[in-house]
Structures are given as C-alpha cells and as structure tokens.
Amino acid sequence: MYPPGRGLYPLPPENTRKVWKRLVILGVGFVLLAQTYAGPIAALAATIQTDLFVYQNGDTVTVTGDGFGAAEVVDLVTTDPAATVVNHGSATTDGVGKLTYQFTLTTTVPGLYDVKATGQTSGLTASTQFDPPPTPPTNLRYRDDRSSGTGVTLSWPSVGQQSVDCYFVYRSNSSMATLSSNTTVGSCAMPHTNINSLAAIAEVAQASGTLQYVDSAAPAGSIFYYVTAEKVGNNQGESGQSNQVATTSLNPSSGSASHDFGNVTVGTTSSFTSARYNNNSGAAITLRAFAISGANPGDFAVANVSPAVGTSIANGGAVTFTVTFTPGALGARSGSVEVNAQDANQSSGVFNTHVMPVVGNGVSASGLSAQSASGAYGGTVSLQATLTSGGSGVSGKPIQFSLNGNSVGSATTNSSGVATLSSASLAGINVGNYLAGVSAAFPGDSSYATSSGATSLTVTPASLNVTANDMTRQYGIANPALDATITGFKNGETLGTSDVTGSASCTTTANSGSLVGNYTITCTAGSLTSHNYTFMFAPGTLHVTQAVLTVTADAKSKIYGAGNPALTYTITGFVNGDPASIVSGTANCATTATIVSGVGGYPITCTQGTLAATNYAFSFVGGTVTVTQATLTVTADPQSRVYGAGNPALTYIITGFVNGDAASVVSGTANCSTTATLLSGVGGYSITCTQGTLSA
Structure with a gap:
C-alpha cells in the first residue's frame, strides 16, 4: 500500500490541459480520491482521509487533508448513502496546504458515507468514504x-x-x-x-x-x-x-385464539362468537385494520369492533370484536381473521398481525317434526319424530327425545326419516296436558343442520285398586272397623309418598244379629282424593262365624259299691237372647268310674253327641264323679255272766261288705265297753263299741 497522499501513477507534465482521474483503494483510513482539473497543474493533487473506516453512532470523525493551497479555506461536506448531508463545515490549511477537521457522527444508516473537500481558492477537490458498523433493521x-x-x-x-x-x-x-x-x-x-x-x-x-x-x-x-x-x-x-416486537401486544383471551362454528346451514348466518385481544406489551399500540384471509374469506365477517380502527390501545387495554359465519357452500370452510396493530417502533403501513383461525361446516337445512303422545301416569309412552331435508325423509340419523325437558333416550331414523322410541318412561311427570311436553332434537352432522321439534304430551291418571280387607267375627259380636288396601302405585310411590289423601268408606249389610255366614264389604271413595290417580274398588268379605256354647259336665258323687249316677251337663254362652231351646240333640257324657271304683274322683268327659245349633259351636268342660266310702256296721255281740263274776270278753260282728269284699279288708280292732261292773246287779247292761284301730 501507499502512504497517504501518494498516488499510483505520476502526474502529467506541468502546463498540460488533460483531465486526470486517480483512484486510491484504502484499507483503514485511506482515500478514495478523484480530481478533475482543467488548466496548468502546479503541484500534487489534494487528498483527504478519515482516521477510521468504521464508526459507531456518536463517535468523533477526524478528517485530515493535504495538497491544498497554503492558508486556504476548504469546505467539507459529509453525506449518508442516501446523499443526505449529515455534516457541513470548513477548515483552513496550514502554510503547506494541510488541514484537520472533526465532527460528531450523530446518526447512522446502513451503507457508505462520502466526505468531500473543496478548496475555496484553488478549486481543488478530494473525497473519501467511511462505513458505520451495522445498524439493526427497522420496522420489524x-x-x-x-x-x-x-x-x-x-x-x-x-x-x-x-x-x-x-x-x-x-x-x-x-x-x-x-x-x-x-x-x-x-x-x-x-x-x-x-x-x-x-x-x-x-x-x-x-x-x-x-x-x-x-x-x-x-x-x-x-x-x-x-x-x-x-x-x-x-x-x-x-x-x-x-x-423489539411482542406477541403480547395482541394477546387473545381464553377462547379467543380460534373458533369452530360447527355446522351451519348454507346461506344462513351463525350466532356470533366474541373475541378479546389484550395489549400486554408494556406500551401503547394502535389498532390499524381487520382482514380475513384463508380458503373461504367471504364466509366470515367481523363486526362490533371496539375501540374503532385507528384508536390507540394503552398497555393493559384490549380490543373486542365479534365474528360470524355464513357458509357459501356445503362442506368444510375456513378462514383467518387478521387483527393488525402498530407499535411505536413501526412506520406507517407496517404493523403486527395476530391470526385467529376460524372454521365451520356448511350443511343442508333440516326439519324435525314430533308426534304428540299420551300415556298414563307412571307408565310409558311411544315417541315418534320425522326428520326431513328438502321435503324428503333423512335416514340413519340419531334423534334425541325428551319429555318435559328430561332426556328419555334416542332412536335412529328409518328409510322414511321416522325415528320411533318405544316405552319411554313417564316417571316423574304429573297428570296434565303439556303443550311442548314432547321434544325431539337432531344434533346435526357434517351434512345436515341441527333441527328440533316439540309437540304436546298428555299424561292421564293411573288407576289404583282399592280392595276391601276381609274381616272375621263371631256371631253376636259387633262388626269390626272396616278398611281397605290400596295397590297399584307408580314410580315406586307408596300411600305415604304419593299424592293420595283421605280414606275409603267401607260398609257391610251384616250387623251383630246377623246369622253365621259371609257378608259383602263394599268400599266407596269416601274422602279419597288424588291428582295423579283414579280409584277402582273391589269388595271384601265379612265372615260371621259361630259363637261358642260351653257344655260343662255337672259334678256327681256316689258311694263305693253303688252304680254310677246319671251324668248331666249344663250349656252356657247364649248370645242375642237366644234360648236354650235353639240347641237340639244331647251331648254324650262318660266317666271312668265303675261300680267297683274305689273312693276318689273320676273325670266326666262330654262330647258333642247329637248336639246342634246353627249359630253356635260347642266347647266342652269336664266334670268329676266323686266316689265316697261305703259304711260297715260294727255290732257288739250280746254277752251274759253271773252276778258277781267278771265281765266276759266283748266281741262284735262287722257287716255291710259290698262288691264281695272279705272281712279281711278291715284291719285293726274296735274298742267295745259296757256299763256293767263286777258289782252290777242282775239286769241288762249296754255294750258300746267305737272304731278303735279299725280301718278299711
């Protein structure tokens, strides 16, 4: 390389009129020099150079020059790559044509900067270039x-x-x-x-x-x-x-990032979905535009934008809007709602975009008509609905049935579009007429729109069976309290949990004087009431049974060895003033006692024999035959003696034995005595005997 101020080629001879251009390729701080001069050349061409080739924003740029006239004022102009003047000044050369000039680089843009020096007296010019370090891209x-x-x-x-x-x-x-x-x-x-x-x-x-x-x-x-x-x-x-750009400048709230409108009938507009995008970037943004792109942009529309486009949204603020879907054709449809906002670092026409994907499915319209139904309280009912589209039945589609708002099951449409649900439960639905009690719903699918229909439901009362309870009493007794049993409750109800109140009224023709037999018990509603039930009545039977007469054997007695007395009895227990004459026949009474039965008690037992009485039965109470002792006669034998002699032995004879008993059945001896003594004169004297130790 050549030092500053040195050229690659020698200058032409002095006083020539040719134009020369000289190019110097520099490393750091070197010169790109171009000189145009028409006239005599008296000296070397002027040159300038900078102290560095790369500068940061705010650096001081030092320009030095040589080859200008002595004590000459030199203009220096610095322009950026767009030819915009970033600095303009002047410097005066010293006695040998050298200069030094400095300025501060306050702005930098990408590209090479040009510095041009022009001598005001000599007209000499020189130029050089420098390059700032890279600057970040703008409008990100x-x-x-x-x-x-x-x-x-x-x-x-x-x-x-x-x-x-x-x-x-x-x-x-x-x-x-x-x-x-x-x-x-x-x-x-x-x-x-x-x-x-x-x-x-x-x-x-x-x-x-x-x-x-x-x-x-x-x-x-x-x-x-x-x-x-x-x-x-x-x-x-x-x-x-x-x-910096922050995605939080358009931060979707929950549920606002995307939306699926599901199935919507072609040509009809869906209900809107609301969206909210929050500015959490830390600085204000300006809402610039909404756009819809994607496969089917015409099917989607944005409305109710707040605040309006062009409004600044402070940090912490938000923009809200609604989106609707109007499918233009059958099948899957999609679009992208583009929310555009500009931050402070972006120039006009530059903005950030948040994309909200929106999808939906265009389907054919459908219609669903339900058939009215009627059934008894607590029972079941058959439900039916017809699904159509374009006037024709639609087959193979699920229909959900409800009664009074409660789902009771589903059925699939047949080839005619008819869905039938058998035995749908009416549990929990009170008696009444419900204008929209039967409802049917088709949830829709990828081909057909949702549809529903409703019609009337009639619930009639169920029937309860009121059955008189059978009763039994004896002849001659007052009737018992008559009541009834109620059966047939629905829905797991009982008399206590149902809406039935009051009680049945039950009567019979029998009274206390009624003869033995069966008498009908008849019940009517009495005070029974119910909204959900009617009453059916069934009779019962009052059984009047025979009263009981007591046949009591009469007590009897006889002496040992005597025959049994006639056995008799007494009948008691007559009711209703009945006389004894209503009883016919006689009872058979017997005893275990015989003629030879020893002293003691012997039972008398009576059976019905020929006894009979229409309204009476008989019960029997036994009696007793008491056998008492027979009497033996102890007779003192007559005795005699001579006056002055002692009394003879006194003896006796026992008589009166029965049943062939021998005298040996008697033990012991009687005590016999007389009033006669040794001194008794001639005459008769009585002999008296007592039992002594006699026993039998």
Missing part, C-alpha cells in the same frame, strides 16, 4: 399464526447490503430494554450468542427487499422477538437493537 413485524400451527413469522426490510452480511433472530419470554452492540470481528456462524448472553434461534442471510423468518417452533405464551444485523470484518460485528 410479526404475524402470529400459532393457533393454526404455523408458528410466528417475522419480517423486516433489508439493511443496506454493503453494511450487513446476515441477521440474527432472538426469542425471549421477557422484555429486554435493549440488546447491546458488539463491535468485534463479526461472524455469521451459528450457534451464536450476543453480548447480552441471549442465544440466537436463527441466522438469516442478507438479501435485498424484505427478509423473513418463520419460527415454526414458537412456544405458547408471551414471546418477545429481536433482530440484529451482523457485518463480517475487523471492527464490525453485531448491531444493537431497538426493534
């Missing part, structure tokens, strides 16, 4: 299409191609006020980490026009993106940034 924007699975697309305009070789894309889950520049020997290699220790997610090569990067792996939640420019070369490196 995003398109958030995560809800449809595309990710987030970033785009930005290319920085001047001479100043940038590539770009790095950064993603963070939190905001960073700035990314610091890194003026080093730059490199476009990945992996790459900037001076803030944030790892780049991608490197994008330099190109003209608009550059783009799709972050297909963008995670859910809040994302902050940054893009820096990289210049490869000594004293170059990576730019800082001031181009």
